[in-house]
Amino acid sequence: MSLPSSSSSSSHLTRSFLLSLLFTSIVASAFSDNEEAQIHHFQQYLRIRTAHPDPDYTAAASFLLSLAHFIGLQTLTLQFAPNKPLLLLTWPGSDPSLPSILLNSHIDSVPAEPDKWIHPPFSATRDPDTGRIYARGAQDDKCIAIQYLEAIRSLKRSGFSPLRSVHISLVPDEEIGGADGFEKLAQSEEFRKLNVGLVLDEGQASPSDEFRVFYADRSPWRLFVKATGSPGHGSRMYDGTAIEKLMVCAEAIARFRDSQFDMVKAGISPASEVISINPVYMKSGTPSPSGFVMNVQPSEAEMGFDLRLPPTVDPEQLKERINKEWVPSFKNMSYTLLQKGPIKDCNGKLLITLTNESNPWWPVFEKAVISSGKKLAKPEILSSTTDARFMREMGIPTFGFSPMANTPILLHDHNEFLKDEVFVKGIKVYESIISALSSFNLASSV
Numbered sequence: 001m002s003l004p005s006s007s008s009s010s011s012h013l014t015r016s017f018l019l020s021l022l023f024t025s026i027v028a029s030a031f032s033d034n035e036e037a038q039i040h041h042f043q044q045y046l047r048i049r050t051a052h053p054d055p056d057y058t059a060a061a062s063f064l065l066s067l068a069h070f071i072g073l074q075t076l077t078l079q080f081a082p083n084k085p086l087l088l089l090t091w092p093g094s095d096p097s098l099p100s101i102l103l104n105s106h107i108d109s110v111p112a113e114p115d116k117w118i119h120p121p122f123s124a125t126r127d128p129d130t131g132r133i134y135a136r137g138a139q140d141d142k143c144i145a146i147q148y149l150e151a152i153r154s155l156k157r158s159g160f161s162p163l164r165s166v167h168i169s170l171v172p173d174e175e176i177g178g179a180d181g182f183e184k185l186a187q188s189e190e191f192r193k194l195n196v197g198l199v200l201d202e203g204q205a206s207p208s209d210e211f212r213v214f215y216a217d218r219s220p221w222r223l224f225v226k227a228t229g230s231p232g233h234g235s236r237m238y239d240g241t242a243i244e245k246l247m248v249c250a251e252a253i254a255r256f257r258d259s260q261f262d263m264v265k266a267g268i269s270p271a272s273e274v275i276s277i278n279p280v281y282m283k284s285g286t287p288s289p290s291g292f293v294m295n296v297q298p299s300e301a302e303m304g305f306d307l308r309l310p311p312t313v314d315p316e317q318l319k320e321r322i323n324k325e326w327v328p329s330f331k332n333m334s335y336t337l338l339q340k341g342p343i344k345d346c347n348g349k350l351l352i353t354l355t356n357e358s359n360p361w362w363p364v365f366e367k368a369v370i371s372s373g374k375k376l377a378k379p380e381i382l383s384s385t386t387d388a389r390f391m392r393e394m395g396i397p398t399f400g401f402s403p404m405a406n407t408p409i410l411l412h413d414h415n416e417f418l419k420d421e422v423f424v425k426g427i428k429v430y431e432s433i434i435s436a437l438s439s440f441n442l443a444s445s446v
C-alpha cells in the first residue's frame with residue numbers, strides 16, 4: 001500500500017538549513033559552510049530516536065522526506081506494516097530503461113544504555129577537540145543515509161545528471177530481521193518496477209586507512225540440542241545421564257569450534273570466512289526454592305548454539321557432522337536446526353556478489369573509490385547478517401560498503417561515534433561512486 005508523502009516540513013528544513021549555515025559561519029571551522037550543513041543534517045537525523053524497541057519511524061520519515069524534497073528527489077512512501085514507513089527516493093536517469101542503482105540504508109538502530117555512554121546516545125554531541133559525533137546509529141548506519149543524500153545534492157548542484165536512475169531505499173526493522181522492511185519490499189511490485197541492477201548497502205568501519213567492502217553475509221543457523229537420560233541420585237556414577245550426554249556433545253562442538261578458531265588465530269582465515277559456533281544457553285536441573293536440587297541428576301538437559309556459515313561452506317557436510325558426531329540419535333538425543341534464509345540464490349548460485357571482472361559493476365565501483373583518493377581492502381564476507389541478503393537471494397549484485405576509514409568498529413557498542421571529517425570525506429567518495437555507476441553505459445552486459 002502506498003501513502004501520500006508529505007512536504008509540509010520541507011520549508012521548516014529549509015529554514016533550519018539556512019540557520020545552520022548562519023550558525024556555522026559564526027563559529028570558526030575547518031569545514032566549509034556547506035560541509036557544516038552536511039554535518040548538521042547528520043546530527044539532526046541522529047537525534048531522532050529510532051532505536052528499538054520503540055523506534056520513532058514517523059519523525060525519521062518526515063525528516064528524510066523533507067531533506068529529499070529540499071534536494072529535489074521524487075519520493076514514495078510505502079508501508080508494509082502499521083507505523084513502519086519505508087521510503088523510496090528517486091533521482092531519475094536520462095535513460096530509465098537501464099537497470100538502476102539502489103542505495104539502501106536502514107532507519108532503525110539497536111538500543112543504547114545511556115549510563116554507559118560519555119554523551120547521551122541521542123544527543124549527537126560533537127566533540128570540539130576530536131570531531132567525534134557520538135550517537136547510536138552514527139556508524140550503523142544513519143551516516144550512509146545522509147551521505148547518499150548529500151552526495152546527490154552535491155552532484156545535482158555541480159550540474160551532473162545520471163544516465164541510469166538512482167534510488168535510495170530507507171527501510172525499517174533491519175535490526176530485528178527485516179520482515180516488515182526490506183524483505184517485504186523485495187517481494188513488492190514497487191521493487192520490481194525499480195529494475196535494480198546493483199545495490200549498495202551498509203558495510204563496516206575500518207580501523208586502517210583502507211575502506212572495507214563486503215560481497216556476502218554469513219548465514220545464521222540456530223541449533224537446539226536436547227538430551228534425555230535416566231535420573232538418579234547425585235552421588236551415583238553411572239552412564240547415560242542427560243547432562244553427561246550433553247557434555248559429550250558440547251565437547252565435540254568445542255573441538256570443532258577450536259579447529260575453526262585456530263585458523264583465525266593463525267591468520268589463515270578471516271573470522272568471517274570460518275564457521276562460528278557459540279553456546280548461548282544451557283537449561284537443566286531440578287529447581288528448588290533456594291536454587292537447584294543438588295542431589296538429583298536430572299532426566300533432561302538442553303543447550304542452544306548460534307552458528308554462522310559463510311556462503312562458501314557446504315551446509316550438507318555440516319548437517320552430517322551434527323547427525324553423526326555432535327548429536328547422534330542412538331544416544332537418546334535430538335536436535336532442532338533453524339536455518340534463517342536460504343543458502344543459494346533464486347538461480348541456485350552461491351549467495352555472493354562477484355568482485356572480479358566477470359561482474360561488470362565491480363571494476364567501475366573499485367575505480368570510483370580509488371579515484372576519490374582512497375584505498376580499498378580485499379573484499380570480505382560480513383560476519384553478521386544485513387538486508388543485503390534479500391537482494392543477493394534475488395540474484396542482484398550487492399556490495400556492503402560504508403566509507404569509514406581510520407575508525408574503530410563501534411556498531412552496537414557503547415559510545416558509538418563517527419568523526420566529522422570521516423563523515424564529510426565519505427560524501428565525496430559517494431559522489432565519485434554514484435557518478436561513475438550511474439553513468440556507466442554497458443547496458444548489454446548488465
Ligand SMILES: [Zn+2]
Binds near residue numbers: 140202
Ligand atoms: Zn546496520
